[in-house]
Amino acid sequence: MKGAVFLGDRIVELRDFPDPQPGPGEVVVAIKASGMCGSDLHVYREQAGRATTSGEHINGHEPAGVVHAVGPGVPSDAARVGDRVMVHHYIGCTRCDHCRSGWPQMCTGQSFRAFGTQEHGGHAPFMRVPAAALVPLDDTLSFEAGAAIGCGTGTAWGGLERLGDIGGRTLAVFGQGPVGLSATMLATARGARVVAIDPEPARRAHAQRFGAVAAIDPTAGQAPEALRELTGGDGVPLVLETSGASSAIRDGIAALAPWGKVCLVGLGGEARFGTVDVHRSQMTLMTSWTMSIVQQRQCAAFIARNKLPVDDLFTHRWRLDQVVEAYQEFDRQAAGKAAIVFDDAA
Known part of the structure; x- marks a missing residue:
């Protein structure tokens, strides 16, 4: 599959990556929308050669989509093929107090990683994540709304x-x-x-x-x-x-x-x-550093319950093959929210 990577000096390109397979406790999500976040620009503009611009990891930390495959050991009530989901974009040790309270970005177990930087992110058709990082996406919310809630709106x-x-x-x-x-x-x-x-x-x-x-x-x-x-x-x-x-x-x-x-x-x-x-x-x-996984779920529930127009944040929707143009436009910071969208992640 193709995935978008930042190379520094405002260069983004598509590279080939193996299709992900779920391991124990993991799922593969077929991405439907992957939001473009303002914090992406710090990496996009970064000097070439920095660790976050190495091209080793697919970028994009605001993914939403449907569960495509489920690995061994994942309970059926945690994830099933076809579930509509968002992804909490941090991974921690799962054992320290911060991780157990839903704040893996505050992990003290020296295991903190973020999707889109230390792990492959959502600017690709598929993404492998721990099942514990999934957050349900209400049927009344679009995948773009789910992507926004996953970081910007959730922040x-x-x-x-x-x-x-x-x-x-x-x-x-x-x-x-x-x-x-x-x-x-x-x-x-x-x-x-x-x-x-x-x-x-x-x-x-x-x-x-x-x-x-x-x-x-x-x-x-x-x-x-x-x-x-x-x-x-x-x-x-x-x-x-x-x-x-x-x-x-x-x-x-x-x-x-x-x-x-x-x-x-x-x-x-x-x-x-x-x-x-x-x-x-x-x-x-x-x-305030984004939100906990619990707050992400609460934010989505509040938006769905109150029918808030999160989709109205979006001014641009791009295909993956338009990612170069997408970030050139986003870099001008004159528009609203944008996302890479996938009509058919299969």
């Missing part, structure tokens, strides 16, 4: 979970790319009053269609002042930063109300502040 859910009870409270979401838009949609459905911040007019408009009560262009003036004006001078109690921009982190902290919380999801920025300036704010500054 937004994980950040909201870190912030705690958001119902009835004002939440500023910095960045309205796929993760930020997902946060706007999910937080609105959970009862928050969302203010969206993004420099792109189309993304701000999309956020308001997803329920944002206001949208701010951070390049047009002072975003913290605009947020304070929207809150009667109080500042916002909750901030979710999804863009990875240092300026957004700075503005989010500056816009906080006393006792406010900031959760950092975006990658690449720096948080710099003087402790004297924030000491009396009693703020909480936290990070």
